[in-house]
Amino acid sequence: MHEKLPPLFTLQAFEAASRLGSFSRAAEELSLTPGAISRQIRQLEDWSALTLFKRNGPKVSLTDDGAALLARLAGPLSALHQAIYPPDDATQKTLHISTLASIAKEWLLPRLDSFAQAHPHIRLIIDTDYSLVRAAPRVAMLAIRHGTRQSTDQICEILFNDRLVALTSPALAATLGSDARLWPASAMLQHLSLDAGSWQTAAGMAADFSPQGQAYNDADVLLEAAELSQGIALGRLSIAWRRLQAGSLVLASDVVCATPRDNLLIMREDSADLPEMRVFTDWLREQARLWQREVDAFDQRHPVL
Template sequence: MTSIRKLPLPFLRVFEAAGRTSSFALAAEELDLSPSAVSHSIRKLEETLNLRLFQRSTREVKLTRDGAVLLEHVQRGLDEMRRGLALLANEGPSPLRLHTAPSFATQWLLPRLSGFVRENPNIDLRFSASTDYARFENDDFDLDIVYGEPKPSPHEKIPLALEKLTPLCTPELAGQIRSPEDLYAHTLIQCDVQMFQWKGWFEANDLTPPSHYGLHFDRSSMAIAAAVDGLGVVLESTLLADRELKNGTLATPLLGRTREVPYIGHYLVYPKRYHHHLAFDIFKSWLLKELEIEPDGADRSQDDASS
């Protein structure tokens, strides 16, 4: 049996990064090393342990069974060291760090957050919102809620609620809109970063898209706010506009009379680790419950919609 004293800690840190990302190149980028240095460290660790930790091919590296077992325990050990250093520094429990798409944060998450804080007063939450993806490699964030399907990565991803795009406007304007053709007489608010826009909605309803839109925004939250102020009709997600629909500041004049555009707009992304932040599972379970999503990622609202 190999003594722990013969295992240099830097080799284990390199192994953890390579095992978590399933990539020597990504591990090298994360640790500011060359890919050859990562490969050398892994090879030396395998020689020291007399075990094969990775299956290598020209296209990928994959943990062996022994490698997966070792990774779980190495991650646990590194987490314990981080907690110990935090306690010595009198930092207390580390915060749960969440990165999120801006409009999801302001339109859906923040209005519901009081319930989570009330149920979990001892969890320290840190939020950051931007359209960029979170960089888990630098240990900056624990979770990320992104708009649009994430680009390929070694991270875990869970599709969130099935969203529906439908025309939204004030109740006063809604009284003037009885058919899709009535939209031609109104200012249409366009969100330019939205995956599906007015053009696609008109085509889905066998209508010619207008050639002009009165207002353009690069955030759904701004487009929804403009509709609340009576500036026109916005094509938006009923999920993001849930608060406005419930309080009556927005209405759905054509819901049920036209084809809505259903799509998965947001995804929960987080690093593939065996041991996460202590509050990770609590927040993840709360989020999925609020979105009526089963723990395995199945969206109950999709079943409701098809029944």
């Protein structure tokens, strides 16, 4: 009795050649050469002391011993495949979404009910964090981020563009006026990771202007402070939209700029075709398309500088 099993890859080569009836077709499926498949089969025949195939030119067929071995291997190989790639179960899927709290609260959640109603068998786990967690292979996980598109081995596509606007409460807007050049530095709230230079330049503010108001690392908390009349905030239109529609925030200035960063959809290539991923990303892109209509209408009223 052998103490060791033959390599798993040798068994995979045998299974593919048996199923396809050809070493060449097995080689193509496994991204090898026909010679490599032939060597794997010879090793398995030496290992088992059995003749597994009858050769007839380019075609091969199983001997009785080969057929018996294939029958014994069918169950174990299937179990290994299912262990690595669990079978689809339409009754319950789980999809992980990594994003920023501001995007989740102000852009994603208001739209999410339509997805939940259409796909009740997909359970969403939304993880809000500033760090971008790298997904494991073939895990149903994607990220929605606000940043710059970088060279990566992951799929990274622009989900939707955005606008940079100055926002405050109606009361403070009436007090300070709409000319940003006259705003005191103490009235300007600061987002710790936002590049405000393009907006300040477009508004005609001094090159050395530096906000001196309260500083925040979260875009949604920043807007909360502006809503409470604690200052003027530069923020993204997508995050401020609901407050603008409700009237709790107003544009403090008519100056509108394109954001230097984009709202990105990020996912691994080996996960993108999972059924739950395809369903959600199709829905997400449609939501982004509908949002773009709102942005286009906004641009008509407030031209981008």
